[in-house]
Amino acid sequence: MLDKSVPYVRILMKRKAGVSVPEVSLPDGFKFVFFKAGDENYWAEIETSVLEFDSEQTALEYFQKNFLPFLPELEKRCIFIENADGKKVATSMAWNDYHLKAELQPWLHWVAVKPGAQGFGLGKAIVSKATRLLIEMNGDADLYLSTQTWSHKAVRIYEKLGWKIVYSKRIRHYSRVNSEKAKKILRRIRQAKR
DSSP, X not given: OOOTTSOOOEEEEEEOTTOOOOOOOOOXXXXXXXXXXXXXXXXXXXXXXXXXXXXHHHHHHHHHHHTGGGHHHHHHHEEEEEOTXXXXXXXXXXXXXXXXXXXXXXXXXXEEEOGGGTTXXXXXXXXXXXXXXXXXXXXXXXXXXXXXXXXXXXXXXXXXXXXXXXXXXXXXXXXXXXXXXXXXXXXXXXXXXX
16 A cells, blocks of 8 residues: 655666566465456556555546557456455556557556555565566566655565666656655665664
């Protein structure tokens, strides 16, 4: 869940080509499944549960506009984790940036684990799975993700899996990044938890 008690600063991260990504197994009772038509409602529910959107309707509209036009890609790149009851409790996307027509850029997008399912290692497992899927589908290229200081717990997971904060003001259409400020905020949070 987003921690909106800390200042918001956008963070860009990169997994350089050649950096190994450990395979992280799911705990017993959980499994990975890929997107199928109708799952956009589960995506909206999960993303809203972690406060990425103010309502499921807003999340659903965002998904329909930005991802449903690429349905064949969604079916190969949008991942969920289901629990033993068959309920979707986590999601991520091994996505390509389709804003650029000349070159597709691989991005890890929309990592979320429902609050009731957090603490079981699902976040680390889905980040590992989506990162490995990006490599499988795009080759061993540089990979990117956009996050924020509100997701400081996720930043730790990304770092453990080979992702590094990028010190640049802009990558592609992602801008307004202040990596130095973000790093100071993250350092303060981590020191307070010791």
